[in-house]
Amino acid sequence: MKPFEYVNPKDIKSVPKILAEAERALLFAGGTDALARMKEGIDRPDVVVNLKKLTDLAFIKSDRKGLRIGAGALLADIIASKDAQACPGFVEAVKSVGTIQLRNMGTLGGNLCQRPRCWYYRSARFDCLRKGGDTCFAIYGDNKYHCIIGGDPCYIVYPSDIAPMLIALRAEIEVVGLKGKRRVKADDFWVLPAQDPYKENILQNDELVTQVFIPASARALKSHYVKFRERDSFDFAMVSVAVAARLDGERLTDVRIAYGGVAPKPWRAVKAERALEGQVATEERVLAAAATEFANAEPLEQNEYKVILAKNLLKRALRELVAA
Amino acid sequence: MAPWKKLDEMSLVHKEVTRIDGALKVTGAAQYTYDIQRPGMLYGRILRSVHPHARVLSVDTSKAEALSGVRAVLGAIKDEVNFVGDDVAAVAAVSEEIAQEALRLIEVQYEVLPFTVRESEAKKEGAPQVFSGRPNNIGNHDERSEGEVEKGFAEADVIIEHTYHLNVQLHTPLEPHGCVCEWRGEDLYMWDSTQGVHSTRGGVARALEMPENQVHVITHHMGGGFGSKLSPKSYNIICARLAKKAGAPVKLMLDREEEMLAVGNRPSSWQKIKMGAKKDGTLTAFQMESFGTAGIGGGAGVPQPYIYNFPNWKVSHDDVHINAGAAAPMRAPGHPQANFAMESAMDELADKLGIDPLEFRLKNDANSTRQQEYKIGAEKFGWGNRKQSGSGTGLKVTGLGVGSGRWGGGGNNRTEAIVNIYPDGAVDVKIGTQDIGVGTWTIVAAVLAEELELELVDVKPMIGESDFPWAPASGGSTTAPSVTPTVKLAAEAAKKKLLEVVAEEYGVKPEEIRYGKKKFTIPGQGEIGWKTACAALNGKAISEKVQWAEGLSSSGTAGCQFAEVEVDTETGRVQVKRMVAVQDCGLVVNLLTARSQVNGGMIGEIGYSLFENRLLDHDTGIMPNADLENYKIPGALEMPDFDVTFYDEHERGVIGLGEPPAIPGVGAIANAVANAIGARIYELPITPDKVLMALAGRKEG
Numbered sequence A: 001m002k003p004f005e006y007v008n009p010k011d012i013k014s015v016p017k018i019l020a021e022a023e024r025a026l027l028f029a030g031g032t033d034a035l036a037r038m039k040e041g042i043d044r045p046d047v048v049v050n051l052k053k054l055t056d057l058a059f060i061k062s063d064r065k066g067l068r069i070g071a072g073a074l075l076a077d078i079i080a081s082k083d084a085q086a087c088p089g090f091v092e093a094v095k096s097v098g099t100i101q102l103r104n105m106g107t108l109g110g111n112l113c114q115r116p117r118c119w120y121y122r123s124a125r126f127d128c129l130r131k132g133g134d135t136c137f138a139i140y141g142d143n144k145y146h147c148i149i150g151g152d153p154c155y156i157v158y159p160s161d162i163a164p165m166l167i168a169l170r171a172e173i174e175v176v177g178l179k180g181k182r183r184v185k186a187d188d189f190w191v192l193p194a195q196d197p198y199k200e201n202i203l204q205n206d207e208l209v210t211q212v213f214i215p216a217s218a219r220a221l222k223s224h225y226v227k228f229r230e231r232d233s234f235d236f237a238m239v240s241v242a243v244a245a246r247l248d249g250e251r252l253t254d255v256r257i258a259y260g261g262v263a264p265k266p267w268r269a270v271k272a273e274r275a276l277e278g279q280v281a282t283e284e285r286v287l288a289a290a291a292t293e294f295a296n297a298e299p300l301e302q303n304e305y306k307v308i309l310a311k312n313l314l315k316r317a318l319r320e321l322v323a324a
Numbered sequence B: 001m002a003p004w005k006k007l008d009e010m011s012l013v014h015k016e017v018t019r020i021d022g023a024l025k026v027t028g029a030a031q032y033t034y035d036i037q038r039p040g041m042l043y044g045r046i047l048r049s050v051h052p053h054a055r056v057l058s059v060d061t062s063k064a065e066a067l068s069g070v071r072a073v074l075g076a077i078k079d080e081v082n083f084v085g086d087d088v089a090a091v092a093a094v095s096e097e098i099a100q101e102a103l104r105l106i107e108v109q110y111e112v113l114p115f116t117v118r119e120s121e122a123k124k125e126g127a128p129q130v131f132s133g134r135p136n137n138i139g140n141h142d143e144r145s146e147g148e149v150e151k152g153f154a155e156a157d158v159i160i161e162h163t164y165h166l167n168v169q170l171h172t173p174l175e176p177h178g179c180v181c182e183w184r185g186e187d188l189y190m191w192d193s194t195q196g197v198h199s200t201r202g203g204v205a206r207a208l209e210m211p212e213n214q215v216h217v218i219t220h221h222m223g224g225g226f227g228s229k230l231s232p233k234s235y236n237i238i239c240a241r242l243a244k245k246a247g248a249p250v251k252l253m254l255d256r257e258e259e260m261l262a263v264g265n266r267p268s269s270w271q272k273i274k275m276g277a278k279k280d281g282t283l284t285a286f287q288m289e290s291f292g293t294a295g296i297g298g299g300a301g302v303p304q305p306y307i308y309n310f311p312n313w314k315v316s317h318d319d320v321h322i323n324a325g326a327a328a329p330m331r332a333p334g335h336p337q338a339n340f341a342m343e344s345a346m347d348e349l350a351d352k353l354g355i356d357p358l359e360f361r362l363k364n365d366a367n368s369t370r371q372q373e374y375k376i377g378a379e380k381f382g383w384g385n386r387k388q389s390g391s392g393t394g395l396k397v398t399g400l401g402v403g404s405g406r407w408g409g410g411g412n413n414r415t416e417a418i419v420n421i422y423p424d425g426a427v428d429v430k431i432g433t434q435d436i437g438v439g440t441w442t443i444v445a446a447v448l449a450e451e452l453e454l455e456l457v458d459v460k461p462m463i464g465e466s467d468f469p470w471a472p473a474s475g476g477s478t479t480a481p482s483v484t485p486t487v488k489l490a491a492e493a494a495k496k497k498l499l500e501v502v503a504e505e506y507g508v509k510p511e512e513i514r515y516g517k518k519k520f521t522i523p524g525q526g527e528i529g530w531k532t533a534c535a536a537l538n539g540k541a542i543s544e545k546v547q548w549a550e551g552l553s554s555s556g557t558a559g560c561q562f563a564e565v566e567v568d569t570e571t572g573r574v575q576v577k578r579m580v581a582v583q584d585c586g587l588v589v590n591l592l593t594a595r596s597q598v599n600g601g602m603i604g605e606i607g608y609s610l611f612e613n614r615l616l617d618h619d620t621g622i623m624p625n626a627d628l629e630n631y632k633i634p635g636a637l638e639m640p641d642f643d644v645t646f647y648d649e650h651e652r653g654v655i656g657l658g659e660p661p662a663i664p665g666v667g668a669i670a671n672a673v674a675n676a677i678g679a680r681i682y683e684l685p686i687t688p689d690k691v692l693m694a695l696a697g698r699k700e701g
C-alpha cells in the first residue's frame, strides 16, 4: 500500500475543498470497500479523508415530509431504526447487503458510492477501460456476472442493493460540493458507461453524498426487494429487483420497478412499469412486462440466464408484494 | 503385542473426546504459523510473474534495495516462468507494506512466450507449448483394460454415452501456505504450515544442500491443507534464503491470491464415458476416454471404472499441460472426479432401464460392507420417498441422490514413537506427526492415556516437530492408522518396563502385579499409587522407542452418502437440505472428531458440486476470481443437516478417515439435482445459471 495522508476534516463543509485540492483523494467512511481497493492497489490515494468522525452525517430522522438519513448512518443502525420501518422495502434492501459484519461497518453513503465488483476491475493485474486502460476484458472474457443491458463500452453491473430501492421509492440524494448543496433524484444519480465509463454516478471530484431523502409518499406504497444471490452466506446480487406500488384492490398503481445486477446502473424498468400500471399483476402479464423490458437486452456469452432470472424475479417480487 | 481392548472396556478410545487443544484455539492462544513472532523478525514477499509464459531476461532490484526498510532481496529466481503467479524475485523488509512496495520497484524484463490455459485447446495440434518436447502438451498417458469391451457392448440392451466435466477446484485452507525461518548458527528453525514436518525437513535440507539434522521444522497448529501442504514448496526455500541473507528471522505467509495461483489445486477432468447394461440391470461394459489438467504438474487421472463391477472395460487418459500452477493432491486425488462421472452415468442408465438407482447399485456393487451401508443409509434417509425424476411441480422441487466411494488409508510401517515415564510420574509421548486440524493432538493423548489407564490430563502429547521420531506426512488418510498403533505399542512397552522396575523394587515378579486405573496391587504389600510406583525409577526416566507393527490397523474403506436437494425453479438455486453418510473406518478412535471429519468431507463435496470453480482468463492467463468473494466456497447458510453413521468394523483396527467422506456426496448431489429437475447437468459446479438454462431447455422440449 502506498503511503498516504490521513485527514480528519472538522466539518462537512470543509470536505469539498480537501477533495478539490488533493491530487487523488479517497473518501473513507465504513471502509469496507475503500480499504479493499487500497490493499489491492487499484486505488492509490495521496489523501484519505476520514468521514467517520463527522457525527452530523450519521442521523436518521423522519417528519411529515419524509425520511432523511445521513450518508454516514451505519446500515445496521438503519435496520434497527423505528423511523425506517415505514418503508419496509427499503429496510429489506438494507438488510440484504453483504453480511452482518459488513452492515455493522458500512454506511449508506458508502453503499451508494461503492465501486463495481467486475473482477477485471478489482484485480490490479488488468488495466481495463474503467481504470483508464483501453480494453474491456469482460466482453469476450468471463462475463457470467456482467450486465445484459446498458453496457458498452463497459459491462459492469452496479452492485448496490439499496440503490434500486431508492429509485423505486422516488428518493433523492443530497450532494455537497464547492458550489454548495444540490439534490438529485435517485433516478438521475447513476450513469451508464456510454455517458462516463470511469465513474458510476454524477458526483464531481469535489462532491460527496451527505444525505438521502425518501419522500412521505413512499409510506403509502407497498414496497419489496427481492435479491437473488448464488450463495446466501455472502454474495452480491446476481439479479435483484425493487418494486413499489399502490395497491388499488387488485390493481397496481404508481408502479415503480428498478433492477440490480442487470445493468451498469440500477436499472429503472420503465417499459415494465408502463405495462403494469393500472393492471392486475397476473403471472402472464408480469412475465410479458418483463419480456418487454428486456426485449433489447444483449446478453454476453455467459449470462443469457440473467434474462430468465430477471423475468422470474419480477414475477416473484410482485407476487410477494401483492400477498404481503 | 496386546490387541485393542474391548469397546466397552475403553474409556478414551472410541468415545467422544473433545479436543485437548480446543480451549487454546477458541481463546486464540494456539500458535499457528501466522501467529509466530520472533525478535527482529522481517516480512518476506514474493514477486510473481504477470505473464503465463515468459523468459525472464533481467531482474533489476536496485530500486527495491534502496528502499528504506528493505533488508534482503533475491533477484531472478527462475529463467522461465510458466504461469501467472510463478516466482520471479523476493524481498524481506521490516514491514509487510514496505516489502509489498519494494516488489513494485523491482524491474523485470520478460520475453513473452505463447501460452495456453484451456486444456481442450492445449491438446490440439499446433497449440502453444507449455514445455518443449511434449507435443500437444500431453504429459502422462495411461491406458488400462480388462475383458473385451466390444463384446460387452454387444451384450448390452441399453447404452448411454456422455461427457462429464469437472472444473479445477482449489484447496482453500483457512491458513494459507507460509513459514517463519530463523537461523541459529548453522541450524535453520522453520515454523511452517505443513502437513509433514519430516517431509518438509528432508525437502528443505535437500534444496539448501545442508545436513538434515540442521533443519528443524515445527508445526504445532495449522489451519488446513487438504493435501496441498504435503511437502515443501518454493516459498520455504525463498524464506530460508531471505532470512540467511538478511541475518534475521523472516516470516513469509502467502496471501489469498498467491494461495490460489501457486501452491496447488485439484485437476480438472473431462470423461467421455460409454456404459452398457442388460435389461435385468447387469452391467456389461465401460469405456472412457479422459483428459484433465494439473497445470504444469501431473496427476489428472481418474480411477475408472469406479466402484461397480464391469466384466469388460477399457480406459485411456491424457494429462494435458496448461500454463497454470501445478496441481497438488486434494482429499482423495481422482476419486471425487471418478465418483461424479460414474454415479451420474449409473443414474442415467438406471433411468433408461427403469430400475431404481439404489437397486441398480446393490446389484452391481460387490463390496459387502457397502451392501450393508446402502441399506442402513437408505433406511435413515428415507430413500423410499424418491420420486420419478422431473416429476416435481411448483416453485421448489426436491430430489434425492446416492453415491459411493472407496479408499485405502492404512498405516505406515516406519512410524516411530517414544513414550517417556518420569520418576515423578509425568508421562509424555514424542512423535513427529502433526495435527492438520483433524484432532491428532487428542487421539495421540487418548491412546496413550488409554493404554496406561491414566486420564487425559496426566499425559503430555508432543507432536509437530521434526526432531521427534519419524511419522509420515498427513496425507492419504494414513495418520491415524500410523500414529495410534505406534503410540499404543510404545505405551505398552513403557508400561512393561515400569512394571519390571516396580516388581524389582518390591521384590515380586512383574506378572504378579495387578495394574489398573493408576493403582498397582502388589501381592502381600497392598496397593500403591502411580506416583509412588514411578518413584521406584529412582531418578532415571523410562524411555521406550517403538516402531509401528501390523495388527492394530487396516487399510480399505467403503462408504456411501445420500443427498436431498431443493431446487428453486425461478432462480436455479440448489440448496442441499440433508445428507446422510454411512462410513466404515475400522475402529473409530474419537467418535467426535471422526464425525467432524465426515461433516467436513461433505462440506467440501457441496463446494465442489455447487460452487467452486477456478477460472483462467482465456486471453491473459490470469485467474479473475482469485479471492474468496468470487471463488465461492459454501458458508454457514449453505449447510444442510448432516447425519453420520459409522458402520462398525472395529475388529479391523484403525483405518484412516481423511479422504473417504470427501468422495461419495459429489455424485449424490449431482444425482439429486437431476432427480429434482428432470434434466442432467454434465459439468460441475451446478450453478444457478446452468440450472436455469437446463430448465428453460426442458420447457422448450
Ligand code: SF4
Binding pocket: A116, A118, A119, A120, A121, A128, A129, A130, A131, A135, A136, A137, A138, A139, A146, A153, A154, A155, A156
Ligand atoms: S466491464 Fe468495465 S470494469 Fe469490467 S473489464 Fe470491462 S471495462 Fe473494466
